Amino acid sequence: MKIRTKLLITFLTITVVPIFLIYISILGLSSYQNRVFRETYDVGQVDLSAGASIRVFSHLTESIQKEIEEKIAKDPEIFTDQSYLGDLNARMTEKHSFLMVTKDGKLIYIGNDETASSLEREISDYAEINDSDSWGNYLDKNTEHLIKQREFELADGSRIAVYLVTNVVDVIPEVKSMITEMFFSSVLILFITGGMLTAWVYRSILWPIGKLQEATKQIRDGNLDFTLDVEDDDEIGQLCQNFEEMRIRLKESTEEKIQYDKESKELISNISHDLKTPITAIKGYAEGLMEGVASSPEKRDKYIRTIYNKANDMDRLINELTFYSKIDTNKIPYTFSKINVANYFRDCVEEVGLELEARGIELGYFNFVDEDVMVIADAEQMKRVINNIIGNSLKYMDKKNGIINIRILDVGDFVQVEIEDNGKGIGQKELPYIFDRFYRTDSSRNSSKGGSGIGLSIVKKIIEDHGGKIWVTSKLGIGTEIHFVLRKIAGDTQQ
Numbered sequence: 001m002k003i004r005t006k007l008l009i010t011f012l013t014i015t016v017v018p019i020f021l022i023y024i025s026i027l028g029l030s031s032y033q034n035r036v037f038r039e040t041y042d043v044g045q046v047d048l049s050a051g052a053s054i055r056v057f058s059h060l061t062e063s064i065q066k067e068i069e070e071k072i073a074k075d076p077e078i079f080t081d082q083s084y085l086g087d088l089n090a091r092m093t094e095k096h097s098f099l100m101v102t103k104d105g106k107l108i109y110i111g112n113d114e115t116a117s118s119l120e121r122e123i124s125d126y127a128e129i130n131d132s133d134s135w136g137n138y139l140d141k142n143t144e145h146l147i148k149q150r151e152f153e154l155a156d157g158s159r160i161a162v163y164l165v166t167n168v169v170d171v172i173p174e175v176k177s178m179i180t181e182m183f184f185s186s187v188l189i190l191f192i193t194g195g196m197l198t199a200w201v202y203r204s205i206l207w208p209i210g211k212l213q214e215a216t217k218q219i220r221d222g223n224l225d226f227t228l229d230v231e232d233d234d235e236i237g238q239l240c241q242n243f244e245e246m247r248i249r250l251k252e253s254t255e256e257k258i259q260y261d262k263e264s265k266e267l268i269s270n271i272s273h274d275l276k277t278p279i280t281a282i283k284g285y286a287e288g289l290m291e292g293v294a295s296s297p298e299k300r301d302k303y304i305r306t307i308y309n310k311a312n313d314m315d316r317l318i319n320e321l322t323f324y325s326k327i328d329t330n331k332i333p334y335t336f337s338k339i340n341v342a343n344y345f346r347d348c349v350e351e352v353g354l355e356l357e358a359r360g361i362e363l364g365y366f367n368f369v370d371e372d373v374m375v376i377a378d379a380e381q382m383k384r385v386i387n388n389i390i391g392n393s394l395k396y397m398d399k400k401n402g403i404i405n406i407r408i409l410d411v412g413d414f415v416q417v418e419i420e421d422n423g424k425g426i427g428q429k430e431l432p433y434i435f436d437r438f439y440r441t442d443s444s445r446n447s448s449k450g451g452s453g454i455g456l457s458i459v460k461k462i463i464e465d466h467g468g469k470i471w472v473t474s475k476l477g478i479g480t481e482i483h484f485v486l487r488k489i490a491g492d493t494q495q
Contacts, residue, residue: 013197018189025185058137060095061148061164064088065135068162072152079160085109092164100163112165119145119165208236212243224251274317278310285310320454323384332465334378338489341373341415345408348386356404359394364405375415375486381462386419388455389482393421396480414468414485426474434472435460459484 071078078084079101089099089111098111136149148164208230215228224247230240285303294300349365356363393404399422409416426434435456463470463484470484
């Protein structure tokens with residue numbers, strides 16, 4: 001829900017909802033108090049919501065009026081009985097009224113002495129006005145009393161006037177109760193509405209902002225191992241989701257940097273260690289030449305060849321280091337061209353065959369593709385792939401009669417190259433990691449199995465950049481096979 005929608009809901013909640021609820025509560029309280037009023041004062045339909053109105057006070061004495069009419073019809077003489085009049089006045093007092101009775105214009109009963117003295121003149125005036133045998137209703141503005149007058153004649157000819165006097169400024173308890181209940185119910189509705197609205201605003205706005213603030217403190221303190229979990233889909237929720245994505249990427253970037261720093265240090269350590277061996281050998285043989293240890297031409301030639309080979313080892317390590325920096329920045333210089341598979345791998349085998357023969361390794365080459373099969377590849381980088389794979393096989397060769405076989409297969413749309421050796425093999429637990437940078441199955445780091453640990457990662461990078469795929473199979477004690485495929489193209493020219 002958008003914040004704009006929430007603000008609209010908030011406005012409606014603050015204004016319309018309380019008004020509606022207060023209106024409903026007023027209707028309910030009015031209905032309840034009207035019922036109580038009717039039962040208490042024995043009156044008909046009345047609306048207390050009008051407050052202390054004349055009509056409400058007129059209803060109070062309706063039952064008394066009926067009783068008086070019945071007495072006038074049956075026993076009018078009873079209105080000279082002080083005992084009856086006292087009882088009638090007592091019941092009227094419960095209805096916030098009192099009784100006054102005159103006979104031939106003279107007061108014979110007063111239910112409230114204090115008020116009656118101020119009304120004595122007014123009721124004589126009303127007596128002159130109402131000369132009929134019916135009830136007359138008057139509102140005395142001076143004393144703020146509602147006066148109901150009924151005159152009738154006794155058997156002896158004397159005239160009795162009965163006055164029902166109600167103070168209209170009094171507030172009936174039921175009206176007081178209703179007003180009080182309305183006030184408290186209105187306050188309660190406002191508090192409940194405000195509380196619910198506050199809780200909703202806190203849950204939907206302030207709570208996510210609080211979590212976002214806590215998340216920023218975590219990042220400020222260098223802690224990225226937390227989760228900002230906000231499920232709302234409003235603007236703040238989207239902000240929190242974007243913040244969480246930023247945290248994840250920042251964490252990944254930090255972990256990559258830590259891993260990069262670790263790998264860089266390991267690379268430097270590997271290269272430093274592996275350079276130390278050929279440098280030591282070169283120094284030793286050079287000193288032997290300078291000191292005349294190599295006295296014969298054959299011995300001097302052997303020393304020189306050894307120095308040359310060690311220098312080549314150093315050059316290879318330096319090239320790996322240079323190439324690694326290009327891999328890391330994705331700046332490998334590729335020069336793609338059409339290559340005839342049969343011719344290209346035949347030349348590669350002839351080139352590596354000389355070195356393998358010198359080391360006493362038997363090389364087998366098997367080509368199962370047609371002479372016109374072509375691929376698009378970088379010839380120099382593919383040669384690096386072959387050399388790195390064979391170099392890795394030589395590094396872990398533990399057989400006296402070492403064998404390396406190279407097979408070129410036609411597998412539909414691809415050319416598959418398999419390089420197999422009969423070395424010591426790789427354990428199943430180590431197979432998934434051999435193409436990772438700096439991974440070495442041999443942790444002893446002796447001079448015969450040294451290296452930077454990035455040779456096969458370079459191979460994988462080059463093959464993937466060619467759009468190919470590489471994988472390995474191996475069995476401990478039997479040997480290892482590395483397979484890679486390149487997509488072939490139709491061609492009728494040879495490169």
